[in-house]
Amino acid sequence: MAKKTTPTKKKTKSGRLKRVALLLESDEAFDRGIARGIGDYIRNHTGWIILMDPMMEVSMEGIQHWNPDGIITSIHLPAIKEVSKLTDIPTVGFGSYSEERDGHLDFPIVTSDQHAIGRMAAQHFMSNGIRQFAFCGGNEKAPWCAQRREGFVDELSRKGFSCEIYEPSFKKAVNMPDAVRSLSKWLASLEKPCGVFVFFDGWARWLLDACVIEHINVPQEISVLGVDNDRWLCELSQPMLSSVDVNVRKAGYTAAEQLDRLMRKEPVKPPVSRIAPAQIIVRDSSNFMNFDDPEVAFALRYIREHACDPISTADVLKVTGMSNSTAYRKFMKSLGHSIHSEIQSVQMERIKKLLTSTNMSIGDVSKAAGFENVRYLTQVFREETGLTPTEYRRKQSTPDL
Numbered sequence: 001m002a003k004k005t006t007p008t009k010k011k012t013k014s015g016r017l018k019r020v021a022l023l024l025e026s027d028e029a030f031d032r033g034i035a036r037g038i039g040d041y042i043r044n045h046t047g048w049i050i051l052m053d054p055m056m057e058v059s060m061e062g063i064q065h066w067n068p069d070g071i072i073t074s075i076h077l078p079a080i081k082e083v084s085k086l087t088d089i090p091t092v093g094f095g096s097y098s099e100e101r102d103g104h105l106d107f108p109i110v111t112s113d114q115h116a117i118g119r120m121a122a123q124h125f126m127s128n129g130i131r132q133f134a135f136c137g138g139n140e141k142a143p144w145c146a147q148r149r150e151g152f153v154d155e156l157s158r159k160g161f162s163c164e165i166y167e168p169s170f171k172k173a174v175n176m177p178d179a180v181r182s183l184s185k186w187l188a189s190l191e192k193p194c195g196v197f198v199f200f201d202g203w204a205r206w207l208l209d210a211c212v213i214e215h216i217n218v219p220q221e222i223s224v225l226g227v228d229n230d231r232w233l234c235e236l237s238q239p240m241l242s243s244v245d246v247n248v249r250k251a252g253y254t255a256a257e258q259l260d261r262l263m264r265k266e267p268v269k270p271p272v273s274r275i276a277p278a279q280i281i282v283r284d285s286s287n288f289m290n291f292d293d294p295e296v297a298f299a300l301r302y303i304r305e306h307a308c309d310p311i312s313t314a315d316v317l318k319v320t321g322m323s324n325s326t327a328y329r330k331f332m333k334s335l336g337h338s339i340h341s342e343i344q345s346v347q348m349e350r351i352k353k354l355l356t357s358t359n360m361s362i363g364d365v366s367k368a369a370g371f372e373n374v375r376y377l378t379q380v381f382r383e384e385t386g387l388t389p390t391e392y393r394r395k396q397s398t399p400d401l
Helices: 029-042 060-066 080-084 114-127 143-158 176-189 201-213 231-236 248-263 294-306 313-320 324-334 339-357 362-368 374-385 389-396
Strands: 018-023 048-051 070-074 091-094 109-112 133-136 194-198 222-227 242-245 272-275 279-281
Touching (some): 018 060, 114 194, 133 201, 176 201, 194 201, 279 339, 294 324, 324 339
Parallel strands (some): 091 109, 133 194
Antiparallel strands (some): 242 279
């Protein structure tokens, strides 16, 4: 019988090549995004080889054959209990973490800020003038789903709004026909127009199918928002599905960065890193503004198209023909804030997007968002986020930007 050998680990000029096992579910959009973020990291840090086999189920035999120096793993794999016992191999996990279910895992974990995802969804609907709200968690009982619901409901409650919660009418394992029938009954009972936040894109697509069955106009009667920005699901939906970009690429980069520290025997803190969502990718399913006052609706469209030109409150008053006092009263009634605040909100979103998706200098970002003075931009941005633009970029984007 041939003697079992250990794979040879090659050398590089800077030392031994590090072999990193990547354990994921390649058919999941979140896992694929993690892989892209890890790719961002290794393009900037030499000396890694990624070991993965997306065609095979993760097994201890396969991991032992690879003889890795480190592991980056989904915490949702069936084999995660066995993986967690490999205490002699530096490991970092990723996925939808909850203390109740995953607290036994004794290695650093990178996860999404679930409450922030819910808050962002609520803000999206409210900024479009929606005043009726609902949450669909499908039949998912995991704590992370509840956290998204809590973030959504809490943000609405903070502004004085309530929220309907979907309760499935079936108890067995879900399939598409059962889900669509159950959703159809629920949607028919909702007061409209209504903004429906769905806990992930797969169920959001089923909800759109239910709208077709019930002859509900989307987004005019039901405005729909999912989570994960799984493009093939979102862009094949009818209408195309809006979704929360949870910044999974940043999560992948962070996981790789933390594993690198562990392999260098450096401490990693905190044990659970929560990554804030990046933005909402607005498509047809939620691209609707519901305002009874046509002057407010017109003003909002003008602001969202021209806020970064830049424009001022005076420009909005000029194109709408409203007086300052009338505009203030109408905006406070419809949105709860002034024209100036709305202009600044649009500018802030533009700044965040440019900081996290481009390598533009802060000065160029300032000009692109309608700020001539970088110092004033920094002051306003710090008041909004608690961070300077540079700090926000470092925290929310991958360093290669």
